[in-house]
Amino acid sequence: MFDFAEKALKLALRNSEMAEVYIEREQTVEVQVQRDIIDFGKIESMTGVGIRVLKGGRMGFAYTSDPSNLQRAVKMATENLRLADPDENFGFSEPASYPTVKDIFDASFLELDVGEAASIAEVMVDKTLDEGCRPTSGGFSASMVETFILNSEGVEASSRSTGFSAYISVNAEKNRSRTTAYESDSSCSMDIDPEWIAGRACRIARDSLGGENVESGRVSAVLDYHAAAGLLGTFAAAFSADNVQRGRSILADRIGTEITSPDLSIYDDGTLGGGLGSSPFDGEGTPSQRTLLVADGVLEGYIHSIYTASKGSCESTGNGLRSYSDIPLVSTTNFVLEFGDEVSVDDFSGIYVTDVLGAHTANPISGDFSVEANNAFLVEGGEFTPVKKAMLSGNIFDLMKTVSSTDLERRQIGDFVTAPLIVEGIHVTG
Structure with a gap:
């Protein structure tokens, strides 16, 4: 990916004094629940590129979600630069050492598929029904984001992280009284507890009856x-x-x-x-x-x-x-x-x-x-x-x-x- 970023940086510097390339690559696994049914599931991949250029105190910016349109994005950033007002406070980062950040990437994401994601959502649905409540909506999603930054000041930085989240909304009923409750949880690791999420939502809903x-x-x-x-x-x-x-x-x-x-x-x-x-x-x-x-x-x-x-x-x-x-x-x-x-x-x-x-x-x-x-x-x-x-x-x-x-x-x-x-x-x- 740095080879691509270097190509983009060289293009951007043809008509600017300073430039920055920001690349974001994301993979997502998602399922959604409607009532007690797994309604929707998908796996998506996306790569986006943001270009910033500086010249004469002016900044131009453009982006594309299609890397094959890189030249067009660079051209747009350069054109936008000409329309911007100059500001002496614009600038880019300089090379520095980066801290080690623990527990923001879980390799188990690499093995995750829609079937496993659906199983996690099904656990929430089953727990909700076992608790005597009814699910109205819910879902589970997981993503991996890889980020690359390259600029003309010499910065070359990359990182990757994962995120996992689940939520559910439930109804509880008793003596013609109905209440709704919601719970969710998010983590960088695959340690989401779907039973806990559904159980807490149901407890809150039941406790809210008869207000x-x-x-x-x-x-x-x-x-x-x-x-x-x-x-x-x-x-x-x-x-x-x-x-x-x-x-x-x-x-x-x-x-x-x-x-x-x-x-x-x-x-x-x-x-x-x-x-x-x-x-x-x-x-x-x-x-x-x-x-x-x-x-x-x-x-x-x-x-x-x-x-x-x-x-x-x-x-x-x-x-x-x-x-x-x-x-x-x-x-x-x-x-x-x-x-x-x-x-x-x-x-x-x-x-x-x-x-x-x-x-x-x-x-x-x-x-x-x-x-x-x-x-x-x-x-x-x-x-x-x-x-x-x-x-x-x-x-x-x-x-x-x-x-x-x-x-x-x-x-x-x-x-x-x-x-x-x-x-x-x-x-x-x-």
Whole structure:
């Protein structure tokens, strides 16, 4: 693949001062479930090439999903360069040593076929039926991604990683009452437990039957894994240096000030062993690293790409992420929350929220949100009472000043590595 990349680089340099070739090769095995039937299965392979060129401070970009169209993609990148405005902050990575990142590739993917993938999905379906619930949808997918980066500054980088994920949605019924629940899990290794996924979805669905109305007011809340990840998306975006520089982050000019509970430290770690967002390097060829963002509640810094680092007169943190069809954008890798102390769930009183609907509607700058609580429970004296329907509203930045951790295990949902969180003063509307 490097031979192909070298050919592309030579073509790109004919009409530019600097150039970069980004190649992404992906293989995917996927099956989908509709009700209790394996509805769909496929194996796909894809190779994409992204070309960036620099000349006179201008950057041009183009991509193709057909490597035979390489010359056309290079030509388009060069033409796009002429249309761009010059910016002195554009640049490419320079040669560097890359960290060894553990447990992000599982060779068992190489032996995986649709039949085995279907068997994993069937285990979830069978477990759901055994638990007295009905599956409504689900699926299992696995992928292997190989990445190659070559640029005119001398960078030659390659990596490969695997990802496995499964999910299921189920219905539970009793006395004309019906509830729905969802569970999923993802890993870089083939250690997905389909029985656990289906079993937990069914338990949540059954426990949600016979829900009661909840009184409106401000309460303490446990945000379970999916609920926490949903609301943390808005919070994490504020650490992007791009958002800071564009005036889209409430954390601008806040370094050295307290922004969360003093019990909390946060880091972004692209080198986390087994992390879903881990890699030896980012989408620009910058080495991945562990970046401290919050120390004991105090803001320490932001995450950067090469562009934002140049603009901010600092170093890239290895957070210029991309696919072959995009230019690098500042994004989190593995956003890890660490707490000094933990609170036992047995001692908690308030509302326990399994998941939320509508987190994407939160205001990305102010942090204000209003979401629907899915599979929520009132908790008192260790007793869980299902809630029929509830809306949650508040401000994520205010809530993070009150946040603490439960004593449950940490999981990774998307970019976020955390135990279920406890927040104070969230507004509940029944």
